[in-house]
Amino acid sequence: MGEDGSAMLAFGPILKRPFYQRPTAEVARALLGKVLVHGAAAGIIVETEAYPGRDDLASHSARGITRRTRVIFGPPGHAYVYLIYGIYECLNLVTEPAGTPGCVLIRALEPVAGIELMRQRRPAAGKLEDIARGPGRLTMAMGITRDHYGADVTRGSLVVREPAEPRALEIQVTPRVGIRACAERPLRFILQGNRFVSGPRGFVAL
DNA sequence: GGTAGGATGGGCT
C-alpha cells in the first residue's frame, strides 16, 4: 500500500472494456486473480460464476429486458448489482457486446487492502477468510450497493485491476452454487485450494 | 465439525 494509504498504487492497470466484451464464461475465468478495488478497499477475485443470459434459465436476463435486467443487455464493463433475499446485494460485471446479455457474479475475494475498513463493515466476520467469502459478504465488505447499479468499472471509484505481480493460477470448474435451473452446467470458477473461496471446493470438472 | 430456520423486500406471474 502507498504512503497515502491508497491501495491502487500497489496494483497494475485497470482492465479495459475489451476484456469484458467476450463470451461470458471466458470472462469469468479470466477475472480470477484480478483485483477488485473500491476506494481504499481491495481484494483478489478468487471465485466467479458465469450467467451467459442466452439459453440459461438461471440467468436473471433469461426472461428479457426489465427495469432490473436492462444493464445486462447493455455495453460490457458495467456493474449489475441486485438485492437478494431482501437484505443482501450481489455484484456482477456485464460481459458480451451491447445487445447480447451476459454477466459474471463475483462470489469471493481475498482481502489485500483496506482490511480494517472491511472489518468495520463486517462486524460479524471472525477470521480474515470470512470477511469477503460469499457474494453478499463481499459487497458489504467493499461498500458496494445498488447505488453502483450501472457503474462503469473501467473508470471511477469501482474498478478491476491487474494484480501487482502475476502468479500462476490453478483453476477449478464446478456447477454454480444455490440455483435450481441448469444446475449441472460447469460455470463456476475458483482458484484451486484458495482458503477464501466460498462453498464446495472439491469438485473438479476441468 | 455440522445443519435448520428466520430475516426481509423487490421482481415477476
Added chain:
DNA sequence: GCCCATCCTACCC
C-alpha cells in the same frame, strides 16, 4: 402470492 445467484444465529454433535 411466491420465489429467490444469502447470511447469521442457535443448537447439536
